[in-house]
Amino acid sequence: MRRKWPLRNIILSSLWTLSTLESYRDVAERFQTSKSVICDHLHEFCALIVEHFPDKIAWPKGAEAEASAAGFSLAGLPGTLCAVGSCHVPIDKPQGVPVPEAYLNGKMFYSVNLMAFCDHAGRFVHVSAEHPGGWHNSQVFRATEVGRALERDPHALLQGRHLAGDATFPLSEHLLTPFPDFGNLAARKGRYNRRILATLQAVRGAFRALHARFRRVKSLQMHSVAKTSTAVRACCILHNVCLENNNPVLLDDTDCDTVSQEPFHLLPNGHSGSLGGISKRQDIAASLSKKRPQDVM
Known part of the structure; x- marks a missing residue:
């Protein structure tokens, strides 16, 4: 009033x-x-x-978790609960942060790393948009609530399932990534990598839809990391509301701001993966048929 x-x-x-x-x-x-x-x-x-509306971005549990895992199985990677990916949200040189240059990414513009976890339908189930664009995805992942929860109690978070991410994330039994490809992958490993790529389309498609619906994400022109993070989270919430109400979006050639990063295993402090992750990836690759489930009539 x-x-x-x-x-x-x-x-x-x-x-x-x-x-x-x-x-x-x-x-x-x-x-x-x-x-x-x-x-x-x-x-x-x-x-x-x-x-x-914080409940509009919620980690899948119960029936929602079952539906997400079933959806990802259709993409060909059984046992997957969520896909994780990242893009960069441009900002002006941030103020009020200890090291502003940490937000300068590999493409030499200031940004925050928008790391998102999506279910099979491209719904955001967790987002983090406050960490510096200069950080590697593996560092951002460890700093998210999901990353910390995986260290504390992975079973409570995943209920025996796993996440899927690209090669910039650390391989573990709880987070599956592609096999390194040097041009001579065995057929089963190549098949596994294609299934990972199909699985990651959920989060990549969510980013495309987010940018198509809320173009301001590409040009918020804010100096405050906190205000930027709030604006991005609000857009992610509204994106989920649009999905709930079956409001379609016209996808165009709008690109998400991605920044090329080294695979995790090539970083100075990186590794090829945990023993559990290496074994689980090998087992899944060996179990995959030549056809995806939806291709079998």
């Missing part, structure tokens, strides 16, 4: 700002207000979305 600007305008202008790449000044002109009003209410809107 104390607001000078109608709540309807706040919601519509915030959604418009997140959905387009119009400059903040142009958005202000569209809604007949000032740039500062648009920016202030955008921060407020995102904070309220994150505060009031």
